[in-house]
Amino acid sequence: MAEPCELGTRFQHRFLAARQLGSLPWAELEQTLRASPGCSLLLEILRKTILHPLCVRYPPSTKYRRCFLTQLIKKHESTAAEPLDELYEALAGVLNEEESTHCYKNYLLPRGACVTLVESLAMISGGTTGLVTWDAALHLAGWAMEHRELFSDRTVLELGSGIGFTGIAICKTCNPKTYIFSDCHHQVLKQLRENICLNGLVLEPEASGHAPAELQGLEAGAANNQKPQVVVAKLDWGSVTEKQLVGLQPDVIIAADVVYDPEVTSALIGMLQKLSPSQAATTPEVYVAFTIRNQDTYLLFQAQLDKAGIGWQIIPAHSNTGVLYDVQPNVTILQLFL
Structure with a gap:
């Protein structure tokens, strides 16, 4: 099982480059969350991806970020943990954006x-x-x-x-x-x-x-x-x-x-x-x-x-x-x- 910090970095590298969502380490994330329920890892991933200064200034496409956050929320909800407001707030922000022809x-x-x-x-x-x-x-x-x-x-x-x-x-x-x-x-x-x-x-x-x-x-x-x-x-x-x-x-x-x-x-x-x-x-x-x-x-x-x-x-x-x-x-x- 990957260390939480290493897992967050792997999400970061692939997300910021907008690589195919299927290439992100979702299975390892789910395994880690089940072994150690809590919000710290998800908040770390959110900080390294959606909230990262590069993403804020030079964001991947709206659709890509929306699908990423939706998947992240699903993984969190599958652990029966308490809802994480920061995830839903980030998704709401993306849903209000218009799609561009470039990213x-x-x-x-x-x-x-x-x-x-x-x-x-x-x-x-x-x-x-x-x-x-x-x-x-x-x-x-x-x-x-x-x-x-x-x-x-x-x-x-x-x-x-x-x-x-x-x-x-x-x-x-x-x-x-x-x-x-x-x-x-x-x-x-x-x-x-x-x-x-x-x-x-x-x-x-x-x-x-x-x-x-x-x-x-x-x-x-x-x-x-x-x-x-x-x-x-x-x-x-x-x-x-x-x-x-x-x-x-x-x-x-x-x-x-x-x-x-x-x-x-x-x-x-x-x-x-x-x-x-x-x-x-x-x-x-x-x-x-x-x-x-x-x-x-x-x-x-x-x-x-x-x-x-x-x-x-x-x-x-x-x-x-x-x-x-x-x-x-x-x-x-x-x-x-x-």
Whole structure:
């Protein structure tokens, strides 16, 4: 049986990140309450979740908080204990709220850091799936935090950054010299910039002109003492040139959940070929994380890599549980060799 303090912390991490309610340790809570009836544990969970300053300022969706409190009340009532006014007061407060189209998720990282994100409540919004955080992004960030030396004082280019979880987590914990977020969808880029600023990172000024010229902001901000330098680039894999890519001079390239469609993987591989050793001064290290939803798509990606002459190896699974919460076991990271 988990200690009450540990149990409260597990509820806190999953709740603030708005992970699936079924992943919260309800059975252990019920077992603990039956073994030791009383209000102290429930009040502790309430303090670490609904009443936590992060939840008050950046709350998960109204529906999520309502369902969470309803479940918490059910567990309390199942012990035949006296009603707990604080639970009902919290639920009444949530019931009076109107649902929004967006919500916040707060990911507590090791060493006290936190990533707060605004996310769309729709799985597909504005014609893109890039407005939510996927499990592969959590997995990649957790792995990066276990291997800080790969990112420390280096230039990192992230492909398909989405709304920014992986990159913001790496910026806060891995000490990169420069971090280049990139995506191609205008709505995703808008949300990405908002999340970067929300987390206290300062964006380099964007250069005017054509969209790829945003990359010039990297040189323009060289005099800025901020570390890491943070750049957002509009990067279309199909149209970006070798000169533009090589000009970024990335030491490390990462991507999460970009291997889900044969056309997308073909564009990804084509772009990576533009960073071959014959083009770049130094060959970047490349790490791609993805959830294996379709075994055929996964095998096709490997076959496409082989055909393009790009080597690959599977990175062993890591044990970080501070960020992963309930990430599914079918998330894989491949290291690619250009």
